[in-house]
Amino acid sequence: MKLLFVHQNLPGQYLHLIRHFGGDPRHQVVFLTQRHDIQWPGIRIVVYRPHRSVTPGGHHYLRDTEAGVLNAQAVARAALDLRASGFVPDLMIGHNGWGEIWYLKDVFPSTPLLGYFEFFYKRHGADVGFDPTVPTPFDDGPRVRTKNLGNLLALDTVDAGQCPTAWQKSLYPSRYHDLLHVIHEGIDTARVKPSPSAQLQLANGSVLTATDPVVTYVARNLEPYRGFPTFMRCLPDALARHPKAQAVIVGGDEVSYGPRLPSGHTFRQALLAELGTSLDRSRVHFLGKVPYPTFLTILQISTVHVYLTQPFVLSWSLLEAMAAECVVVASDTAPVREVIRDGDNGLLVDFFSSAAVSERIGAVLRDRASYTELGRRARQTVCSGFDLNTICLPRHLALIAQLTGIDVSSAQRSPQQGVA
Structure with missing residues (x-):
């Protein structure tokens, strides 16, 4: 299988997936990222950079959206180069939060896209207004509503979405819930365990x-x-x-x-x-x-x-x-x-x-x-509920198989990579 991952800070939420796929020579894995200081066994890393910064003096509601557009454009250009080189992925996987996945379907319209949806911003019921000592002016409502432009654009773009917890999924409008799958990245409980001798x-x-x-x-x-x-x-x-x-x-x-x-x-x-x-x-x-x-x-x-x-x-x-x-x-x-x-x-x-x-x-x-x-x-x-090898990774692989029609459950695991 050919996989295209996108996250500005490799590996991001995809540590376990790239270990899984990168350790199996049957798979070809490309990772688009802004990091230039990292290498990973079995992974081809392609660094992208937005061509400019956010416009000074622009409307403050739109700063995040403009930054997302700039990232999305840079990722799309890198994806066009990959396509020109002959690389056409079977699946694209990326985090929605920084806009990177927004235009991938314009480059590879027939390739399924699995997006990571971490947080839908709300004026009530989440972080905004939670702290009574922090003023919440009227402007917070329109600002937060506008902040979801990227969420909504990505929800209209992806073939499926992943949320790490049920509560985080619950923040998204109910009309999109059928699109979103609750799959945590997973905890490697074989490694993270008590040690009386520590x-x-x-x-x-x-x-x-x-x-x-x-x-x-x-x-x-x-x-x-x-x-x-x-x-x-x-x-x-x-x-x-x-x-x-x-x-x-x-x-x-x-x-x-x-x-x-x-x-x-x-x-x-x-x-x-x-x-x-x-x-x-x-x-x-x-x-x-x-x-x-x-x-x-x-x-x-x-x-x-x-x-x-x-x-x-x-x-x-x-x-x-x-x-x-x-x-x-x-x-x-x-x-x-x-x-x-x-x-x-x-x-x-x-x-x-x-x-x-x-x-x-x-x-x-x-x-x-x-x-x-x-x-x-x-x-x-x-x-x-959150074990990597028995619950979360199998669920992730099952969703990938559902999107691509390719059984990836038998892929080999690579040796563990150090985590900073």
Whole structure:
């Protein structure tokens, strides 16, 4: 089979699929991306670049749409070059979010297109308006509605769509639900699992193990959308009540979602300044962004893992923490409730309540043995609903077979590729 993948940040959501297909010489895989710093066994990488940036001074409703059009044009040009070279894919797969897939059917009209649909923006019922401290002017409604132009264009273009969770699919208009299939990328539970012997060496030379009282928090970036302020504000009380506890925090200082602070300022700096001497800095360890094996070790030594999110895209890290049998304290928000049941496989708290987070952390630290079963059931939840090899990859391959008429279920897996 000939496959054409598109994602500006290879591999994106397609890590497991390109491992699957790239490791089998029967398949020819081309990946269009903006990354020029990566190679992948069995994959031909073609780098594209939009020919210009977004027009300065354009209407702010349309910035994302114009950026998407520029990406789509560049991808279409690269696809035209592929077609001229004789490459005609049996299937095209790509993320809708940055416009890249919008014009692919104009190049290969007979090739089925499978799009990834991550989030349909709403004025009510999701992230916009969730935080009562953030003003929501009338302008937010038209702006958010316009932001869905790319979603709607892609829904009219693809032959099928993929959503990673049922809640994310539910955000899309019901008229498109028959087009959208709920298939998560999958968690490799053979790799992501508990390890009683795990050890993490900190920058100060000390070593944390699975027997130490460790509070963990992980996000791509330390920002309000992922509840970083609430988590930080819970730490003075949580650490004061448990003098041996350590907090390990993973995440960068950029902003992935939502508004930014003034130039040069980060939410980490702002929260540390706010908390001042109330926080025992010697027991709070900021690790920044870490390699994937280090990330797994952090989960494996965790006594209690905190995951907070506004009603937005569910993070892989939550499911990975559950697969590692972490006792998870998580926000009582819609995307989280799809996978965590309070008191059964995790503990739910008010997203905004640092006191509630501290209380739940404290309960686990005081009597971790009483919460061990929650961690076990958390792993069972992932194994039974999100396991890569028994559930998610087979579902993905079945959908691909449905779209192409080609059975791809027997393809060989390639050796594991390192993950940053």
